[in-house]
Amino acid sequence: MSLAFNTEPTPVGNRKQERRGERRQLTLKRAQLVHRNGHCVVECTIFNLSDAGAKVSTLGWQDLPQHLVLRVEGGPTHTCDVVWHANEEVGLVFDKSTTKAAPPPAPSADRNRNLLDRIADIERRIAELKSEITAG
Numbered sequence: 001m002s003l004a005f006n007t008e009p010t011p012v013g014n015r016k017q018e019r020r021g022e023r024r025q026l027t028l029k030r031a032q033l034v035h036r037n038g039h040c041v042v043e044c045t046i047f048n049l050s051d052a053g054a055k056v057s058t059l060g061w062q063d064l065p066q067h068l069v070l071r072v073e074g075g076p077t078h079t080c081d082v083v084w085h086a087n088e089e090v091g092l093v094f095d096k097s098t099t100k101a102a103p104p105p106a107p108s109a110d111r112n113r114n115l116l117d118r119i120a121d122i123e124r125r126i127a128e129l130k131s132e133i134t135a136g
Contacts (some may be wrong), residue, residue, distance in 0.1 A: 001016060002102055003125065004056065007047075009079070012024050013100045018047070023050060023070065023129075024048040024049065024055075025048060026047070026048050027046055027047065027048060027049050028045060028046070028047065029045070029046040029049070029072055029073060030043070030044075030045060030046075030073040030074065031043075031045070031046050031056065031070055031071060031072045031073055031075075032044065032070075032071045033056070033058070033062070033064060033068050033069070033070060033071075033090070034068060034069040034071055035064065035065050035067075035068040035069070035090070036065075042058055042062050042064070043056060043058070043059065044056040044058045045057050046070075046072065047089075051094075051096075052093060052094060052096075053080065053083070053092050053093040053094050054078075054080075054091075054092045054094075055089060055090070055091055055092075056070070056089070056090050057088050057089050057090070058088045058090065059088065060088055061087055061088055062090075064082055064085065064090065065082075066081055066082055067079070067081055067082075068080060068081075070092060070094075071125075078094040078095070078098070078100075079094070079095045079098035079099045080094045080095060081093050082093040083119055105112050105131070
């Protein structure tokens with residue numbers, strides 16, 4: 001008895017045709033899906049990203065609204081719409097008119113020390129002025 005194996009690829013029925021106009025960049029970035037005016041925050045990982053949208057994964061299935069905000073760790077914040085939702089994966093399209101740039105980097109330790117020194121100088125000056133008021 002002989003077994004014959006078909007080495008030709010088997011077509012998958014009804015495969016979705018790529019509809020994205022922008023090239024996706026594979027990535028692994030931490031982010032948050034924010035909705036209900038910031039009262040609900042869902043941690044997620046971005047798997048691919050383009051200027052037009054993203055594919056993210058959450059820890060387990062989440063009941064998400066149609067409109068939400070994607071807050072990328074160390075990156076921009078996007079208002080977006082859910083395009084598709086399968087198990088814990090979510091496809092998002094960005095509303096480009098509401099994308100906000102990444103927040104500025106945190107101040108350096110030297111800058112913080114300088115600001116604290118300036119505050120101490122101001123507090124000393126305030127104390128001097130108060131003593132002038134009470135003496136006068």
